[in-house]
Amino acid sequence: MIEAIVLDWAGTTVDYGSRAPIIAFQKAFAQFDIELTEDTIRQDVGLDKMTHVRKILQTPEIANSWETKHPTVPLAKAAEEIYAQFQVEINRVLAETAQLKPGMTELIKFAKAHHIQLATTTGYTQAMLDRILPLASKQGYAPLYNITSEQTNLIGRPKPDMVELAMKKMGISDPSHVIKVGDTVNDILEGKSAGTISIGVVDGGNLIGLSQQEVAHLSIEQRDRYHARATAILKEAGADEIINNIADLIPLIESIDDQQHEMPLLLTPGPLTTSFTVKETMLVDHGTWDDDYKELTQWVRRELVTVGHASEDDYTAVLMQGSGSFGVEAAIGTAVPKENATLLIAANGAYGERMIEIADYLAIPHVDLKVDEDQTVTLDAVEKALAAHPEVTHFAMVHCETTTGILNPIESIIPVLADKGIITLVDAMSSFGGVPIDLTQFKVDYLITSSNKCVQGVPGFSIVLAKKNTLSTTEGNARSLALDLYAQYRTFEDHDGKWRFTSPTHVVYAFAEALRELEQEGGVTARTHRYQTNETLLREGMQNLGYELVIDKTVQSPIITSFKFPTTDFNFRAFYEYLKDRGFIIYPGKVSKCDSFRIGNIGEVSADDISRLLNLIKTYTEEELKIPVSR
Numbered sequence: 001m002i003e004a005i006v007l008d009w010a011g012t013t014v015d016y017g018s019r020a021p022i023i024a025f026q027k028a029f030a031q032f033d034i035e036l037t038e039d040t041i042r043q044d045v046g047l048d049k050m051t052h053v054r055k056i057l058q059t060p061e062i063a064n065s066w067e068t069k070h071p072t073v074p075l076a077k078a079a080e081e082i083y084a085q086f087q088v089e090i091n092r093v094l095a096e097t098a099q100l101k102p103g104m105t106e107l108i109k110f111a112k113a114h115h116i117q118l119a120t121t122t123g124y125t126q127a128m129l130d131r132i133l134p135l136a137s138k139q140g141y142a143p144l145y146n147i148t149s150e151q152t153n154l155i156g157r158p159k160p161d162m163v164e165l166a167m168k169k170m171g172i173s174d175p176s177h178v179i180k181v182g183d184t185v186n187d188i189l190e191g192k193s194a195g196t197i198s199i200g201v202v203d204g205g206n207l208i209g210l211s212q213q214e215v216a217h218l219s220i221e222q223r224d225r226y227h228a229r230a231t232a233i234l235k236e237a238g239a240d241e242i243i244n245n246i247a248d249l250i251p252l253i254e255s256i257d258d259q260q261h262e263m264p265l266l267l268t269p270g271p272l273t274t275s276f277t278v279k280e281t282m283l284v285d286h287g288t289w290d291d292d293y294k295e296l297t298q299w300v301r302r303e304l305v306t307v308g309h310a311s312e313d314d315y316t317a318v319l320m321q322g323s324g325s326f327g328v329e330a331a332i333g334t335a336v337p338k339e340n341a342t343l344l345i346a347a348n349g350a351y352g353e354r355m356i357e358i359a360d361y362l363a364i365p366h367v368d369l370k371v372d373e374d375q376t377v378t379l380d381a382v383e384k385a386l387a388a389h390p391e392v393t394h395f396a397m398v399h400c401e402t403t404t405g406i407l408n409p410i411e412s413i414i415p416v417l418a419d420k421g422i423i424t425l426v427d428a429m430s431s432f433g434g435v436p437i438d439l440t441q442f443k444v445d446y447l448i449t450s451s452n453k454c455v456q457g458v459p460g461f462s463i464v465l466a467k468k469n470t471l472s473t474t475e476g477n478a479r480s481l482a483l484d485l486y487a488q489y490r491t492f493e494d495h496d497g498k499w500r501f502t503s504p505t506h507v508v509y510a511f512a513e514a515l516r517e518l519e520q521e522g523g524v525t526a527r528t529h530r531y532q533t534n535e536t537l538l539r540e541g542m543q544n545l546g547y548e549l550v551i552d553k554t555v556q557s558p559i560i561t562s563f564k565f566p567t568t569d570f571n572f573r574a575f576y577e578y579l580k581d582r583g584f585i586i587y588p589g590k591v592s593k594c595d596s597f598r599i600g601n602i603g604e605v606s607a608d609d610i611s612r613l614l615n616l617i618k619t620y621t622e623e624e625l626k627i628p629v630s631r
């Protein structure tokens, strides 16, 4: 994160073309009958002014001229006299000196909105600066700290002392979080020696040295030539980046922040890596009673029905505070009546088992169909269980069983049961948004997901997509006040999108942005494609490195992939830490019958990220595990 910008004054933020000191120098020397060319002055701009006067006087030509014209005054004395005159002259051009350059207002606004501190360093004296500050402030520019070399024992540029003092005052210790900007070689050197990101400004800077009017009269070719020359000089000095207008810092900072935001990458099945823009929506606070917020809630509910390929006439989305399990518990606890009902639960992993536990807690009569973790639930097995248990009225299963990453065939099971009049519930927590789901075609009564899975929002609420006809018959079923799905539904409907109890406002805003970004990506089809590409790359890459799969690739979902430990004494913790130190967070295994770990393919993750991960795992396997890799 960029925390601060340290800016130069003349030619960078004020005084277009850095004209004021030039004019003041020329006039000061002219008082002593010495004519200075601009070039002579510009060679050493950025130094503190006394040093600068001395440097000019050391030029053989000027030194000669002085000795001829003032034979009785030694050079050391001359420097003092000229410097005094310089101060008189520069005060005369003060208004011009303090005039903000174009782009500064935008930069100041951006810095304020992003809590980036502004400080300055300069070659001006404290007395000079004290006169400029109020003039700049009147134009909206009031940097927090303004450092001159008088504050650093007269150690000025190109030494790092002034920047270091500014950082100390701002409470920043890591110079890689600081940008130093200036228009001269001495500025670039100062930024480099302090270890900051050192950036050069070309437009209106000292290296071009022309006023705004003069620039306006240049031909395009002339202007290009000036630019190319200034750019080359700043690059040669070691600038990390060169910008034209000072406001070009804004996209530059955003891209630096973006790169740093990508780290670390969560390769986990939710919470997962979200986009910067999704995270950014959470910087604003909202009230739950607010009409905009209620409208947003309604929009989110409608949009979710659309993502499920259903019509609002048939389906509704009920949002429920809490994690995914809260939604599963609310759905089961509300869907199943208190009398004359039995729930059949198919389980081939931890989330199926969790539904069994929920039924136990709620004292709901249930029949369990347990299937091996590496096998899918089949229609055949479900029909056999139904035949053996004619009392079953409700059926629940998991779509993508995140325990292994196996994808159960709901499309071949749910419609058949629906046609038999059985009420169906599907935990599609980790698949909705990442695998196409057609509610209408599947005839599912309740499908549950959450904000922090494949729609790519952050944790905070669960979602139950319910068939309206079914949900409307469930009044009074709930075994819990807070997890009453029917009551939650009625409140949304009867109060224009008002949540029943305090809702996770920030999460809802982030989720709405995530839904828009799902659409921008090309909907569920495009997202499935991206996840599938990640999964294939990961699975095949890992197999090439000698890692074995837990489940067969024919039943593998694009969501998350499980791998067996490569050796019996494999230290998962060490492997995890190694990857974490390099920016990737993976997931431990959950399979009961073998030791495994999992890597998620979902979230704001690209094929490039997976390739980088594979390279790291290759190195780890060869160098730490000492397992030869054939690839």
Ligand SMILES: *Cc1c(COP(=O)(O)O)cnc(C)c1O
Pocket (backbone or CB within 6 Å): 269, 270, 323, 324, 325, 326, 351, 398, 400, 401, 402, 427, 428, 429, 430, 450
């Ligand atoms: C994530 C997930 C859940 C919900 O787990 P929480 O920890 O409550 O968010 C339920 N089922 C499946 C299949 C999941 O992947």
